[in-house]
Amino acid sequence: MSAISPSAAKTPESTSGQPLLSVRNLEVEYRTKRGRVKAVDHVSFDISTNEVLGLAGESGCGKSTIAHAVTRILKPPAYITGGQIMFKSTDILGMSDDELRAFRWEHLSIVFQSAMNALNPVLSVGAQIIDAIQAHMPVSKDEARARALELLDVVGIHSNRVDSYPHQLSGGMRQRAVIAIALALNPEMIIMDEPTTALDVVVQKQIIQEIRQLKDKFGFSILFITHDLSLLVEFSDRIGIMYAGELAEIGPSREIFDNPQHPYTVRLMNSFPTISGPRIELKGIPGSPPDLVTPPSGCRFHPRCDVAIAGRCQEEHPELQQTSPRHFAACHLIDERKGNS
Amino acid sequence: MRFLFRRLTFYIVAAFAAITLNFFIPRMMVGDPVQLMFAQFQGRLDPRAMESLKETFGFVQGPLLQQYITYLTNLFQGNFGLSVSSFPVPVIELIGPSLAWTVRLIGFSTILAFIIGTILGVFAAWRRGGGIDNIFLPIASVVGAFPFFWIAMVVLYLFGLVWKWFPIGHAYDVSMQVDWGNPTFLSSVVQHSLMPLCTIIITAIGGWMLGMRNNMIGVLSQDYVTMAQAKGLSDRRVMLVYAARNAILPSLTGFAMSLGFVVGGALVVELVFAYPGMGYTLLRAVQGRDYPLMQAVFLVITLAVLAANFAADIMYVLLDPRAR
Numbered sequence A: 001m002s003a004i005s006p007s008a009a010k011t012p013e014s015t016s017g018q019p020l021l022s023v024r025n026l027e028v029e030y031r032t033k034r035g036r037v038k039a040v041d042h043v044s045f046d047i048s049t050n051e052v053l054g055l056a057g058e059s060g061c062g063k064s065t066i067a068h069a070v071t072r073i074l075k076p077p078a079y080i081t082g083g084q085i086m087f088k089s090t091d092i093l094g095m096s097d098d099e100l101r102a103f104r105w106e107h108l109s110i111v112f113q114s115a116m117n118a119l120n121p122v123l124s125v126g127a128q129i130i131d132a133i134q135a136h137m138p139v140s141k142d143e144a145r146a147r148a149l150e151l152l153d154v155v156g157i158h159s160n161r162v163d164s165y166p167h168q169l170s171g172g173m174r175q176r177a178v179i180a181i182a183l184a185l186n187p188e189m190i191i192m193d194e195p196t197t198a199l200d201v202v203v204q205k206q207i208i209q210e211i212r213q214l215k216d217k218f219g220f221s222i223l224f225i226t227h228d229l230s231l232l233v234e235f236s237d238r239i240g241i242m243y244a245g246e247l248a249e250i251g252p253s254r255e256i257f258d259n260p261q262h263p264y265t266v267r268l269m270n271s272f273p274t275i276s277g278p279r280i281e282l283k284g285i286p287g288s289p290p291d292l293v294t295p296p297s298g299c300r301f302h303p304r305c306d307v308a309i310a311g312r313c314q315e316e317h318p319e320l321q322q323t324s325p326r327h328f329a330a331c332h333l334i335d336e337r338k339g340n341s
Numbered sequence B: 001m002r003f004l005f006r007r008l009t010f011y012i013v014a015a016f017a018a019i020t021l022n023f024f025i026p027r028m029m030v031g032d033p034v035q036l037m038f039a040q041f042q043g044r045l046d047p048r049a050m051e052s053l054k055e056t057f058g059f060v061q062g063p064l065l066q067q068y069i070t071y072l073t074n075l076f077q078g079n080f081g082l083s084v085s086s087f088p089v090p091v092i093e094l095i096g097p098s099l100a101w102t103v104r105l106i107g108f109s110t111i112l113a114f115i116i117g118t119i120l121g122v123f124a125a126w127r128r129g130g131g132i133d134n135i136f137l138p139i140a141s142v143v144g145a146f147p148f149f150w151i152a153m154v155v156l157y158l159f160g161l162v163w164k165w166f167p168i169g170h171a172y173d174v175s176m177q178v179d180w181g182n183p184t185f186l187s188s189v190v191q192h193s194l195m196p197l198c199t200i201i202i203t204a205i206g207g208w209m210l211g212m213r214n215n216m217i218g219v220l221s222q223d224y225v226t227m228a229q230a231k232g233l234s235d236r237r238v239m240l241v242y243a244a245r246n247a248i249l250p251s252l253t254g255f256a257m258s259l260g261f262v263v264g265g266a267l268v269v270e271l272v273f274a275y276p277g278m279g280y281t282l283l284r285a286v287q288g289r290d291y292p293l294m295q296a297v298f299l300v301i302t303l304a305v306l307a308a309n310f311a312a313d314i315m316y317v318l319l320d321p322r323a324r
Helices: A006-010 A012-016 A063-070 A097-103 A125-136 A141-154 A171-183 A201-218 A229-235 A253-258 A263-270 A333-340 B002-028 B033-040 B047-057 B064-076 B091-126 B131-145 B148-162 B183-220 B223-230 B235-247 B249-260 B267-272 B278-287 B291-319
Strands: A021-032 A035-047 A052-056 A078-087 A108-111 A189-193 A221-226 A238-243 A246-252 A321-324 A327-329
Touching (some): A021 A063, A035 A063, A035 A078, A035 A246, A052 A063, A052 A229, A063 A078, A063 A189, A108 A171, A108 B223, A125 A141, A125 A171, A141 A171, A171 A201, A201 A229, A221 A229, A229 A238, A238 A253, A246 A263, B002 B064, B002 B291, B033 B047, B091 B235, B091 B249, B091 B278, B091 B291, B131 B183, B148 B267, B183 B235, B183 B249, B183 B267, B223 B235, B235 B249, B249 B291, B278 B291
Parallel strands (some): A052 A221, A052 A238, A108 A189, A189 A221
Antiparallel strands (some): A021 A035, A238 A246, A246 A327, A321 A327
16 A cells, blocks of 8 residues: 655655654644634544545534644644644654745645635746746756646646646646646645535546546655545545544544444445445434534534433543554444443 | 727727817807806907907817817817917917926826835735834824825925925926926926925825735735745745735726826825926916816826726736736
């Protein structure tokens, strides 16, 4: 799964099994007028070289906040209040502005949700790739432009569009252009924050295909943020399910799909149709995500959970526990099942 | 380019419409200046004098269409008739210099105010909550909200009368000959223009600054700005090419409008500082019932608004690829 491609030459030490990205007990707060909102609460996960980790959850569960925290592009009122983010052996949270400027894009880049908003409307697509390259490498404009043409070609945009402005491109092409910018310095990891949400299903499929091919070709890792769980199941190696700022469950995609441990994951699965799977009745999840100013006591999902254990789930906060070698979930029902077996 | 061509066609049609209206509206009104003057003399004027007055005013006999053609021909030859209040100076000779003074003074200060205000707005937004944003911006906004004539009179009183730093009227020392090659004359022009110039700038700056700051703050929250920062671009490039380039676009319309009003709109400043520009000329024309002069001033103002709008269109095309 994590075969190291030749282009991952930047990471000789990653062969030692050390994860490429390691997030530990990350906490992010939004300081709002109504009070402090813990949008991300003690979230930990690893991503290894050439791995795709998908993070899924409803709107407001903190998944995009994690993406922005890892790249340190959070803006006030959002603040990282605790935890550690390590990229190989560098501490991302400890970097100075200059170190960050040099680090980002060369090692870790990000693809934004809406390609229309991620591209500067008054600069040509080519210019937006070229300035990224020139910000990091002492190359001439012509060399940077040659590289830009190459990158556009890689993402399937004809090189004669290099001088096109964003408004002259279709939605799918804009997203490809944003991906080309993310690839500009051949980073070891790309964070993709709902890269296909604004696209129609057909284009969405194509882009996902292309991302997968690019990943195999260049050997980068992906942290893929989406609310579309069905997309993740076929695309990612592992999936993390977020609920109300916490990681509810994390494990290999197949296992999450075949044997979900958390009732929230089960409900989330049931709210998406599968194309190839058996016909099932789609069920939504009753209720709505909790207000994080005053999160529910105990398990945050208990008010919406139909299998909650009376007494315990309201009171006791469940911790992530291992259910199989690489599969973890935070639910009291796991204890119950263990006790029964 | 096609866009500009379309706009140009529109402005030419609009200019022609304005020229035509300028001809027909006075002629559709009841009474004419000659009759008005005639009535003022309460019959003490010989009817033959009325004929010669009409001739003086440039009234042409014959059918309306023929008059119209004569009017157009005269117009293209720069012939706006003779001024009544400064008879027999041709109107064009009165308008020419005053237009030049106005465009130089008001045009320059309007552009300068826009540039300074916009740059300060960029920095106010970039360092939101910093010195420019917290101290300078409120002051500029408050000053901008004062009545224009009041500021002008305060400036005139303090710098012109109390401290006598600057001459209090006219565009240059009237004892001098107009000679643009003469450094003494040039310095006199600059000295005479400083008070009105500063008045316009300090009153206009706040508006541009506030507008640009608010546009900037909107643009700064856009993903493309965040992405530009993440890409590792220098702050300067992010601020200017990614944020300001986009934030300035909404300001351009307002700037074009204020440029259009340069020719006609600075009446108050020109009056307070007795500056011999278009506003001053217009006032004189009204006071002296100088119809040919008035008509010409209005026409010039209209054409200036159209020209300024066209200039704004060109700026838009240069700055916003979506307008091309």
